[in-house]
Amino acid sequence: MTSVDLSVNIAGLKLKNPVIAASGTCGYGRELAEFFDLNRLGGISVKGLTLEPRMGNRPPRIAETPAGILNSVGLQNPGLDAFIREELPFLRTLDTVKIVNIAGNTPEEYCLLAERLSACDIDAIELNVSCPNVKEGGISFGKSPEGVKRIVSQVKPFCGKKPLIVKLTPNVTDIGEIALAAQDGGADAVSLINTLLGMAIDIYSRRPILGNNFGGLSGPAVKSIAVRMVYEVSRRVKIPVIGMGGIVKGEDAIEFMLAGASAVMVGTGTLVYPDACLKVLEGIKDYLEKTGHKSCHDIIGKLRLW
C-alpha cells in the first residue's frame, strides 16, 4: 500500500502516476512489455506515426556523446493503417493512458491522422511539430509562433474528444512564446523538450557519424536545458506541461515537477534500462514520502526562485 497519491490530471485525463514512456523510445509497447508490466506506467506515448509508412533515414542513426546520444531515426514507422491493424490491438489491452504521437508533411496529413485516431481506442494525441530528423513537415511547423498556432488550430477540430498535446522543439529562441501560441491554437497540454539539433564527427574519416549528418541530442546531457525550458513554459501558459529531457531517476523528475511539469516522460533512459520508468516512479514516491508530501500536486510548480 502506498501512502502517497501519485495520480495526476492532464487535460481531463487521469494518470495513475506522472511517469510516461516517451515517444520513439518505447516502440509500440510490445517489446517493453517483456521487461515490465506496462500497466504500472502513468502513460505511454508511442513511436511517431505518419499517414503513410516511412522507411526512416540511412544508418548509422545513433552516436554517443558525453552523457547523451544523437539520433537520426527519421520517423521510421509502418503508417497509420498498419498501426491500427497491428499495434493498436495490443495497446488496447493496456490499462494505462495511451498517447499517439503524430507527424505529417502537410496540415492535411496531420488533420487526417487526428481524425482517424480520434475514433480509435486511445486517450490522447501528441502533435509532433518538433522532429529535427525529417526534411519536410514536422519541425517546419514548430519553429515559429504563427506556424504553431496555425497547425494546432487546424488539427484541434479533428481530435474530437481526445485531448491534444503539442510537443515542442527546443531549437527555438523563445520556447515560451511557442508554447503560448500552442495554447492560443487550442492545445490542451504541451510536452517538451524534443531533441536538440546536434552533430558528431569521426575525426579520422572526417565525416559525420550519423548517416543523416545531423541528429537530435537527448539524455542526461540535455537535462538542465530542458528544466529551464519547462520552467519558462510553465510560467507562460495555463495548460498543463509535460516535461522531459534527460530524466533517468526520480530526482530528475522532481526537478521538472518543481519547475512546473504535471507529468514527465522518460526517453533515452529506457534505452539503457528498459524499466527506467519504474525506477523514476519509485524515486518520485520516495521523495514525496521523505519530504512528507501526500500527493504529486504538492510539488508541481513549487519551485522558489532566489
Added chain:
Amino acid sequence: MSRQLTGRVIENRQIGQDVFKITVESELVSQNALPGQFANVRCGRGLTPLLRRPFSICSVDREKGSFDLGYQVRGEGTRLLSETAPGSQLDFIAPLGKPFSACGGFDRIAVVGGGIGVFPLLFLLQIFKCRESSAFLGFRSSEQAVLLDEFSRHSGRLVISTDDGSLGEKGLVTRAFERELDKRAFDMIYACGPVPMLKEVGRIADERGLKCQVSLEQRMGCGIGVCYVCACKVKRQGKEEYLRTCREGPVFWSREVVWDD
C-alpha cells in the same frame, strides 16, 4: 526471452592483442542462449558511456551456468569492460536477437569468420551438431588470432588466414574459402565479420546457389527493439525496407541484405 540481469564475473582475461574473453555467471543465458544471439552490456557505471555495448555470445557452459563473451578493446566502453574485475557484477540484457538458423539439420556446414566476427561462430560449432563442419577464420596477424584450440576442437577442419601471413595462409579468408568450395560441398554457410568480407561470402554463396546467413553489426541504442536506430536495409519480395538489427537480426540471410546502403 531476454531479461535484464546481473551476473558475477568469473574470469576476464586477455587472449590476444587487445582481445579479451569474459566469463559471466548466468543460469538463464547458459540454458537459453542460441548461437548468433548477443548480450547488451553496461560497461561502465556512470552516465558516460551511457549506452550498453552489444557482444555476441561466444560460448556457454550449461553445467557451470555461465557464458563467455569475446571482445576487442576499441574505445571507452570496451576499455572499461577489460578493467572489470572477477568477482564484480556485470549488468547485461540477454539473450537478444534472432539466432542462426539450424532448421533443416544441415549435414555439412562451413563457418567463415573475420576478426571479432569469429566469436558467435564458436558458439555455433559448439551447439549445432552436424556430420561435417569446416571453419575458415581470418585475422590481421597471428597476435589477433584467438580461440584456435577451441575452434579446432569443435570443427572437423580449420583453415586460418592472416593479412600479413604471420599465421596460416597469407591473404583474405574468403579466398581460402572459395578455393575449398571447388573441392567440397556445403549445405549451409554461416559468416560473421567485417562487411566487405560478408559481402564477398554472400557473393560466393549466391554464385553457387548455397544458403548463407550472416551476422551483422550496427550501432545500437536499446538492443531490445524499441528505438529503431539499428537499421539494416534488406530486400524482401522486391521491396527494400529497414529492419532492426537487434530484433529481426543480427542474423540475416545474405541474399536479403542490401550491402551498398
